Amino acid sequence: MAGGSDRLCDKSKEVNEGMQGSGGIYRPGKFRWKRRRLKRLARNMLTIVLLAIAGLAITWRIRIRPPHLPGGAARQAAITQDPPGIIFHASMTPSRAGGKPIDAAWIERIHAEDHPAWATTFEGKVYHIGYHYVILPDGTVQKGRPDRCIGCHAPHFNTWLGICLIGCFDPAIGHHWKPSRPTVAQIAALISLCERLMSQYHIPPERILRHWDTKKTWCPGRRFPYRAIMARLRQYGAAHPETSLRAQPAVIGNYPAEAATAGEGR
Ligand SMILES: [Zn+2]
Numbered sequence: 001m002a003g004g005s006d007r008l009c010d011k012s013k014e015v016n017e018g019m020q021g022s023g024g025i026y027r028p029g030k031f032r033w034k035r036r037r038l039k040r041l042a043r044n045m046l047t048i049v050l051l052a053i054a055g056l057a058i059t060w061r062i063r064i065r066p067p068h069l070p071g072g073a074a075r076q077a078a079i080t081q082d083p084p085g086i087i088f089h090a091s092m093t094p095s096r097a098g099g100k101p102i103d104a105a106w107i108e109r110i111h112a113e114d115h116p117a118w119a120t121t122f123e124g125k126v127y128h129i130g131y132h133y134v135i136l137p138d139g140t141v142q143k144g145r146p147d148r149c150i151g152c153h154a155p156h157f158n159t160w161l162g163i164c165l166i167g168c169f170d171p172a173i174g175h176h177w178k179p180s181r182p183t184v185a186q187i188a189a190l191i192s193l194c195e196r197l198m199s200q201y202h203i204p205p206e207r208i209l210r211h212w213d214t215k216k217t218w219c220p221g222r223r224f225p226y227r228a229i230m231a232r233l234r235q236y237g238a239a240h241p242e243t244s245l246r247a248q249p250a251v252i253g254n255y256p257a258e259a260a261t262a263g264e265g266r
Pocket of ligand 1: 088
């Protein structure tokens with residue numbers, strides 16, 4: 001250990017070395033050289049470990065979360081046939097939050113944050129909002145997912161169209177939130193939207209349900225006037241034979257029976 005004796009040198013030598021560099025009177029011993037080599041080795045090891053972690057992360061993203069689809073949006077929409085029915089929902093929220101209206105864009109953002117797995121790609125676009133339509137308290141109808149894109153609003157009924165009214169229509173949830181029952185404008189908009197969809201997709205009134213008809217939930221709420229709405233839609237169905245065409249085998253023959261009856265096994 002040549003450096004051993006050097007290490008016994010007095011402080012002035014170290015100061016000298018510091019001033020004169022490695023070429024000075026005091027030469028750094030093996031210890032210093034070894035320390036530098038160890039440092040380099042540690043740096044290299046760290047680089048290798050970091051590269052390995054980066055490699056694993058990239059592989060994970062490619063395999064589990066395609067990088068172009070946020071939040072694990074690997075769910076691809078396969079629905080191309082006419083939606084078999086309609087499910088009514090309520091947002092179970094007030095009409096505004098943080099000074100801004102709660103609308104389709106707000107739900108899109110919230111579903112993206114809270115339910116990343118609901119994201120669905122349809123014709124190149126990613127949808128986070130689970131519903132196909134949103135109806136605001138003033139009667140404005142907003143689009144969520146395209147009609148032929150599978151929804152994410154009711155398990156076993158996601159091929160059906162999901163319509164969400166903004167408001168909180170059940171006494172069990174947020175009883176101070178407004179609107180506490182659907183507004184006149186909302187109901188009028190809902191009825192005319194349903195009539196259009198019934199004719200377009202041959203949906204009979206029997207295929208128009210509340211969320212709670214499909215699972216244990218209060219959605220769309222006990223103050224949602226389902227009976228009154230259905231009375232109007234039954235009248236419409238009776239006057240418009242195209243709404244019951246779905247029952248004819250000749251009409252439903254061109255899309256998969258499995259999709260046409262999806263969600264019926266309640
Ligand atoms: Zn619902």
